[in-house]
Amino acid sequence: MEAWRLPVSSSIRGKLISAGYTSLSSISSVSSSDLARDVNITEEEAFEIMKLANQASGSNSCNGSRSLINGAKNAWDMLHEEDSLPRITTSCSDLDNILGGGISCRDVTEIGGVPGIGKTQIGIQLSVNVQIPREFGGLGGKAIYIDTEGSFMVERALQIAEACVEDMKEYTGYMHKHFKANQVEMKPKDILENIIYFRVCSYTEQIALVNHLDKFISENKDVKVVIIDSITFHFRQDFDDLAQRTRVLSEMALKFMKLAKKFSLAVVLLNQVTTKYTQGTFQLALALGDSWSHSCTNRVILYWNGDERYAYIDKSPSLPSASASYTVTSRGLRNSSSSSKRVKMM
Amino acid sequence: MANKLIGEMGLHNKISNIFAARNIITAKDALTMTEFELMELLDVGIKEIKSAIKLISEATSPPYQSARSLLEEKVENEHLSGHLPTHLKGLDATLCGGIPFGVLTELVGPPGIGKSQFCMKLALSASFPVAYGGLDGRVIYIDVESKFSSRRVIEMGLKSFPEVFHLKGMAQEMAGRILVLRPTSLANFTESIQELKDSILQNQVKLLVIDSMTALLSGENKPGAQRQNQLGWHISFLKSLAEFSRIPIVVTNQVRSQNRDETSQYSFQAKPKDGLQEHTKTYDSHLVAALGINWAHAVTIRLVLEAKSGQRIIKVAKSPMSPPLAFPFHITSAGISLLSDEGTELKGPGINTIHARGHSDVINFLGECS
Numbered sequence: 001m002e003a004w005r006l007p008v009s010s011s012i013r014g015k016l017i018s019a020g021y022t023s024l025s026s027i028s029s030v031s032s033s034d035l036a037r038d039v040n041i042t043e044e045e046a047f048e049i050m051k052l053a054n055q056a057s058g059s060n061s062c063n064g065s066r067s068l069i070n071g072a073k074n075a076w077d078m079l080h081e082e083d084s085l086p087r088i089t090t091s092c093s094d095l096d097n098i099l100g101g102g103i104s105c106r107d108v109t110e111i112g113g114v115p116g117i118g119k120t121q122i123g124i125q126l127s128v129n130v131q132i133p134r135e136f137g138g139l140g141g142k143a144i145y146i147d148t149e150g151s152f153m154v155e156r157a158l159q160i161a162e163a164c165v166e167d168m169k170e171y172t173g174y175m176h177k178h179f180k181a182n183q184v185e186m187k188p189k190d191i192l193e194n195i196i197y198f199r200v201c202s203y204t205e206q207i208a209l210v211n212h213l214d215k216f217i218s219e220n221k222d223v224k225v226v227i228i229d230s231i232t233f234h235f236r237q238d239f240d241d242l243a244q245r246t247r248v249l250s251e252m253a254l255k256f257m258k259l260a261k262k263f264s265l266a267v268v269l270l271n272q273v274t275t276k277y278t279q280g281t282f283q284l285a286l287a288l289g290d291s292w293s294h295s296c297t298n299r300v301i302l303y304w305n306g307d308e309r310y311a312y313i314d315k316s317p318s319l320p321s322a323s324a325s326y327t328v329t330s331r332g333l334r335n336s337s338s339s340s341k342r343v344k345m346m
Numbered sequence: 347m348a349n350k351l352i353g354e355m356g357l358h359n360k361i362s363n364i365f366a367a368r369n370i371i372t373a374k375d376a377l378t379m380t381e382f383e384l385m386e387l388l389d390v391g392i393k394e395i396k397s398a399i400k401l402i403s404e405a406t407s408p409p410y411q412s413a414r415s416l417l418e419e420k421v422e423n424e425h426l427s428g429h430l431p432t433h434l435k436g437l438d439a440t441l442c443g444g445i446p447f448g449v450l451t452e453l454v455g456p457p458g459i460g461k462s463q464f465c466m467k468l469a470l471s472a473s474f475p476v477a478y479g480g481l482d483g484r485v486i487y488i489d490v491e492s493k494f495s496s497r498r499v500i501e502m503g504l505k506s507f508p509e510v511f512h513l514k515g516m517a518q519e520m521a522g523r524i525l526v527l528r529p530t531s532l533a534n535f536t537e538s539i540q541e542l543k544d545s546i547l548q549n550q551v552k553l554l555v556i557d558s559m560t561a562l563l564s565g566e567n568k569p570g571a572q573r574q575n576q577l578g579w580h581i582s583f584l585k586s587l588a589e590f591s592r593i594p595i596v597v598t599n600q601v602r603s604q605n606r607d608e609t610s611q612y613s614f615q616a617k618p619k620d621g622l623q624e625h626t627k628t629y630d631s632h633l634v635a636a637l638g639i640n641w642a643h644a645v646t647i648r649l650v651l652e653a654k655s656g657q658r659i660i661k662v663a664k665s666p667m668s669p670p671l672a673f674p675f676h677i678t679s680a681g682i683s684l685l686s687d688e689g690t691e692l693k694g695p696g697i698n699t700i701h702a703r704g705h706s707d708v709i710n711f712l713g714e715c716s
Contacts, residue, residue, distance in 0.1 A: 007392040009385065048391070114610070115642040116664040116698065145413070150449055150589050151646055154417045155427075155442050156667040192414035200408055201586055204348035204374040211377075211403030236640065237578035244378065251380045272643045284612045303612055307694030312614060321614070330669060 006052050015039045016049070027053040086139050088130050088225060088266055090122060091164075092333045094324035095311055099300075105139075105224060105266045108256045110231075111311075112271035112286035113302030118309060118328045119270040120151045122302075123227045125333045126268060127195045128160050130225040133186070136168055141224025141265075142194040144213070148206060149233045152197065161191035163331030196223070203234035207248065210255050217263050226259065230270040232287045246291045253295035269296065308336055348374040348406070355405040361398050364388050373406040430472055430553065430594050431479050432464075433506070434675070436687035437660065440668040441647070445594045450584060450644065454599040454635040455651030456702035459658060460677050461598040462493040464651070465555045467506075467681035468596060470499055472553040473523040478510055483552030485524045486542065488535065490561040494526050505680035532562050532576065539583065546591045554587075558598040560636045577637065581644045597645070601633040601700050610695075633700040654701045662689075663697045670697040 002023060006013065019039045021027050027035065027050060036046035087102030096102045103109055103126060113119055127145050132138025145152060165188050200206045206228075217223050239245040256267045276285040286293065286301065293299070299315035305325070312323045327336040350373045352365050368387055370376050376384070376399065385395050420428045429443030438444045445451050445468065453461045469487050474480025487494055500521060503511045511517050529535035542551070556562075563577060588595045635642065635650075642648070648664035660682075661672040671689030675682055 007385075009389045009391050011389050012391075048393075115639070115645075116648070120666050149644065150585055151666060152413075153446070153646075153666040154413055154420065157413050158417060159667065189414055192417060193412045195413035196410050197413050197416055198408050198410045199589070201589075202348045202374075204377050205406060205408050207377040208373065208403040208406035209408065211399060212407040215400070215404065230643075233644075234582075237575075237582045247380050247383070248378065273639065275639065278613070284610060301612060301614070303615065304610070304695040305615075307696070312612075314614065 006049065008049060008052065012039075012041060012045065012049070015041060024053045085264075088126055088139060089132070089137075090326075090333055091125055091129060092324075092326040092335050094335050095326050095333070098311070098313055098319065098322040098324045100319050103225070103266045103268060104298075106260050106264050107298055108253070108260055108267040108269065108296050109298040109300065110269045110271055110286070110296040111300045111302065112273060114273050114284070114304070117302040117304065118326075118333070119302065120153075120229055121156075121328050121333060123229045123268065123270055124152070124157050124160055126225055126266075127227055128157065128164050128191055128332070130266075131186070131191055131194050132164070132168070136171065139224045140222075142196060142220065142222050144196045144198065144217075144223050144226045146198045146200055146206075146209060146226065146228045148200045148228065148230060150199070151229055154192070157192060157195065158188060159330060160332040161188040164188075164191065167331075196220070200234070203239065203248075206231075206234055207252060210252055213259055214255075214262075217259065217265070221263070223263070223265060225266045225268065226256075227268045228270065230272055232272045236272070236287060242289070246289065249288060249292050250295055253292070257297070348372065350406055352376060352402060355402055357398055357401055361390065361394060364390060365398075373402055376402050377406070424592065425476065425481055428592070430468065430481060432468060433471060433479065434673070434682065434684045434687075436671075436673050436684050436689055437662075439687070440662055440671050440689065441665065442667050445596060446647065447592050447594050448589045449594070449646035450588060451594060451596050451647040451649065452599055452635075452645040453596065453649050453651060454601065455700060456601050456633060456653070459651045459653060459702075460675070460682055461651060462557055463498075463677055464682050465557050465596060465598060466494065466499050467502055469524050469553065469555055470503055470520065473520045474507070474510065478507060481552035483523070483550045485553045485555065486551055487524055487526045488538075488554070488556045489526050489528050490535075490556075490558055492528065493557060496521060499524070501679055502681040505678075529562070535562055536580070539587070543587055543590075546587075546593065551591075552593055554593060554595045556584075556595070556597045558600060560598075560600040563637070577641060581641065585644065599641070600636045601702070602636045604634045633702055635700065650698065650700055652699075652701045660684075661692065661697055672697070 006024075008016075016022075016027075016039055021035075021039065030038070032043060032046040032050050035041075035050065036043045039046070041049075085105055087096075087100070087104050089096050089102045090099070111119055111122060123145065127143035130139050130141050130143050133140045165186055168186065198209060200209060213226065217226075235245055235249065256269070259265070260267045272287045273284050274287045275282045277283075278285075284303075286299070293315075296315070297317060298313075298319075301312045301314045303310055303312065305323070308325045309327060310323045310325050313319050313321050325336045327334055351371060352373065352375075353362055353371070355373075357365075365371075365376065365388065370379075370384075370388075379387070381392065381395050381399060384390075384399070385392055388395070424447060426443045428447040429438075429441065429445065430447070431438050431444040432441075453464055455461055465487070469485040471479060472481045472483065472485050475482050500511075500517055503517060503520060511520075527538055529538060542554075545551075559580075584595055584597070635648075642664075645664065646666065647662075650661040650663045652659055652661070657674050658676060659672050660675050662668050662670060670692050672692050673687070673689045674685040676685060677683075
């Protein structure tokens with residue numbers, strides 16, 4: 001590996017190269033005081049550089065231990081990990097089915113659609129469902145709801161929370177008849193207590209908050225879902241330099257992925273639509289541009305098909321493209337075909 | 347928050363000076379660049395950049411609260427938990443109390459359907475004392491097309507709230523609380539609302555009505571993209587104004603006919619053969635709301651007023667907390683009143699379509715009062 005690849009400031013890099021240290025092996029072969037003297041930098045800076053160089057070169061050499069490359073996992077272990085990953089139900093079993101069981105934790109999922117199709121509804125439903133206790137097949141976690149447009153209506157969250165508690169009671173009643181089961185102790189207000197609400201008023205605050213989430217979630221480890229409603233709003237209005245916007249958005253997408261993997265939580269990004277002129281006609285597409293569409297791992301598009309709302313898996317590394325219908329009722333998201341009120345629990 | 351000064355965030359002096367030397371003064375300047383760009387610009391290692399950004403982000407992040415405390419605050423501090431009653435029973439029930447505070451509510455419909463009448467009635471009821479279901483405050487009414495008529499407002503008051511209005515001096519006081527602004531251009535309007543931002547709370551302004559937003563923007567002769575940018579700025583500003591001052595903002599919008607080029611299909615939706623194209627277009631073939639899809643995303647509540655076979659209907663087309671209900675209404679000397687408090691639920695995207703045929707233009711002054 002070459003020395004110019006090291007993540008140090010450009011002036012130090014320049015000094016290293018002009019002093020003749022073009023490869024990592026040359027850096028590792030001297031002591032830090034020699035390096036400091038040769039390159040005309042302080043001892044601490046030299047020490048830093050040696051550390052970085054050792055890290056970088058260490059990952060290329062064979063350690064003689066189990067893994068050839070530090071940090072790599074083999075595919076078999078990953079399969080087992082993925083299978084044991086919990087998923088967050090959307091309360092609509094048809095939708096859960098095409099999602100492979102629900103919204104997966106450890107992944108970033110983007111959900112987009114026209115106004116009024118139900119994006120905020122899904123966001124609120126997920127922030128309630130993540131709290132379903134483990135005994136009922138849920139994750140028993142908390143939710144972070146980042147609201148960039150003021151579309152979070154707390155009355156609606158209360159409606160959905162009440163319906164969730166009622167469904168759990170109904171399920172417990174059934175279980176009591178056949179098995180011994182715990183009483184439901186959650187109340188709707190408790191559910192609201194576990195939804196951590198941030199209101200973001202500009203893209204600067206949005207970026208700051210995403211950066212800060214790492215620390216925040218380390219202090220609140222039971223957060224299992226982060227919902228951003230919507231990721232688009234501030235970036236559509238105030239950004240003049242589109243190239244800059246793309247760079248900033250990509251960095252933000254990477255940060256989300258890191259958060260999802262590090263804390264094993266689900267990140268759900270809600271997006272708006274725009275019209276795009278392709279193949280001779282105008283078509284609907286999710287906002288923020290083509291570069292952004294590469295950034296998210298999973299993408300679900302909500303649309304109208306006749307009289308019904310449908311969800312379509314547009315992009316996923318493991319799920320086939322499929323559509324499922326859903327409805328938005330006073331109790332939240334439900335299946336459109338079944339008329340039964342009971343939510344299917346795992 | 348975005349304009350917070352980096353100098354005041356408690357960063358190490360050395361790095362703080364480096365930021366200042368490169369003209370990165372506010373949080374916005376720092377966070378608009380990626381970490382690598384900052385590293386290049388400031389000539390500092392990635393580790394220091396990361397820790398500086400960490401501190402800056404923490405200082406710039408908005409505060410949080412639980413949804414429960416949001417609800418409790420609303421219930422405790424706000425009138426009717428943050429709703430302005432419209433005095434239309436069915437509509438108020440659907441909207442959980444009335445027009446919500448802190449968000450944009452849009453009224454869209456063809457000309458002459460009753461949007462301005464609705465707005466005038468709302469302005470009046472907001473000016474009333476709390477005991478009569480009002481907000482006891484001032485109303486700013488931005489009347490772009492000169493549709494506001496004080497005579498009509500007083501007539502509505504006399505007919506719908508006779509017990510209040512016949513009291514001595516009440517009519518004058520109530521009407522005196524409605525401040526009407528007639529901006530001559532978009533720039534004029536922009537200036538006024540910016541001034542307003544600072545004085546809203548002190549002057550007890552409880553409602554802002556903009557009638558109509560479309561007229562303001564259509565007067566400008568700028569090409570498409572620039573117009574979108576202007577609208578974008580206004581959208582952000584109005585939303586933050588509503589939230590910051592916790593007042594309802596009601597905006598009226600006009601309609602336009604749909605271009606043949608327009609579509610509501612995604613690329614993955616299979617296009618039927620040309621013969622069937624007409625069938626799938628039935629939902630799209632009428633009028634649509636003006637101002638575009640960006641605006642449609644930005645409003646929180648959209649009430650569509652339309653006329654179908656001679657009947658005027660008000661539909662709750664977009665609302666996070668209500669099912670898609672449609673109520674028939676008519677306009678009398680007392681203002682708008684619903685003919686039925688039981689709405690019909692409309693499934694599907696039909697709730698968004700706007701029909702304009704067949705309504706009688708004559709307002710029935712001899713009709714029943716609400």
